[in-house]
Structures are given as structure tokens and as C-alpha cells.
Amino acid sequence: MIAVKEIEDLISQAIEETSIFLISCEIKPGNVITVLIDNENDASIVDCMKVSRGIEHNLDRESDDFSLSVSSPGLTEPFLVKKQYVKNIGRRVTIKPKEGDKIEGLLEEVTDEGVRLTDKVKERIEGRKSKHWVDKEYLFSFEDIKETKVVISFKKN
Structure with a gap:
């Protein structure tokens, strides 16, 4: 089982020295990982790809298979941080x-x-x-x- 703390640490490394920030990280049964990020400017697909790659390249699918979704919150979503x-x-x-x-x-x-x-x-x-x-x-x-x-x-x- 993948731990939330492990994912948050990988995200922290991926967004270091950027204006990207983490809003939430959730792991549901079956290792379904959902990450919400934003950017002090405007979050882009490039930001999501950067975080996604930072997670995927540091997890071993052989030991723990997972599904990963990285996105920014929609305009209608409430503030969380x-x-x-x-x-x-x-x-x-x-x-x-x-x-x-x-x-x-x-x-x-x-x-x-x-x-x-x-x-x-x-x-x-x-x-x-x-x-x-x-x-x-x-x-x-x-x-x-x-x-x-x-x-x-x-x-x-």
C-alpha cells in the first residue's frame, strides 16, 4: 500500500523552487491516487505533468500498481488551502x-x-x-x- 506521506514527499520534491503548490492528496483503495495542485499564477497542463512525472518516476509499479490523476481545481471548487x-x-x-x-x-x-x-x-x-x-x-x-x-x-x- 502506498502512503499519502510518501506521495506528498515526492510532490514536494517535484515542485521545489516553483510557484506550484499542493492543495490535496488522496489515496483510495486500490492505490487510486488523486492529487490537486495549483500555481500562484495559473496552473497549466505542464504543471500537472511535472507533478505526475515526479510521482510516477519514483514509484515502482512492480511492487505497488497504482492509478494516478493530477489536476488543478475547477473554477467552481471551494478553496481548501x-x-x-x-x-x-x-x-x-x-x-x-x-x-x-x-x-x-x-x-x-x-x-x-x-x-x-x-x-x-x-x-x-x-x-x-x-x-x-x-x-x-x-x-x-x-x-x-x-x-x-x-x-x-x-x-x-
Whole structure:
């Protein structure tokens, strides 16, 4: 049986001195290995091939047969690691907190503790009849976030 730690070590060697980072590594029964990677820029097929070769060339199919899949997460997949938040600073995201409603906003900052979003919302200002656009800031600690996804938009800014 192939160990996750062994695969993670091989991935670390393959991505050393690159901007590629590991999101997840899973081994299912029958040695079905699934690896999710990303890149600080944009993950490419070349990145996936580099990681795949780094694993395949260092495992012995004679002793342990395996199936290997290396890919990047799709646009609709939730964030799993902090580096995904950092990569997406400046993009609109939706955060679903563990308690409360979803919040959509611009991902402005990522710290060790959490993230900061901003958004413009229409609110009634005291003493005025009509609503006005105001800047709203939202702070989330990582432990309070259930799910974060990039907002897919086809609008030109």
C-alpha cells in the first residue's frame, strides 16, 4: 500500500523552487491516487505533468500498481488551502460562514488568522430618505469559514 506521506514527499520534491503548490492528496483503495495542485499564477497542463512525472518516476509499479490523476481545481471548487486565498486577492469571492448568510465581496487581504472582504452596498443613511452606496468591510477568521468560492463573472471591468 502506498502512503499519502510518501506521495506528498515526492510532490514536494517535484515542485521545489516553483510557484506550484499542493492543495490535496488522496489515496483510495486500490492505490487510486488523486492529487490537486495549483500555481500562484495559473496552473497549466505542464504543471500537472511535472507533478505526475515526479510521482510516477519514483514509484515502482512492480511492487505497488497504482492509478494516478493530477489536476488543478475547477473554477467552481471551494478553496481548501490558504494559498488559494492569497492567489485570489483582488477577485470577487463568496464566503459561506459556519453561521449566517453567504457574503459576496472583493477579497482584499489574507492574514494568518483570516480574510478581509469589501463590497459596496446600498443602505439607508439616518436622516436621509433614499439609500446610498456605502463601503462595507467583512472580516472572517479561517475557523469561521465553511466554504469560499470564486465568483465567476463574464462582465468586463
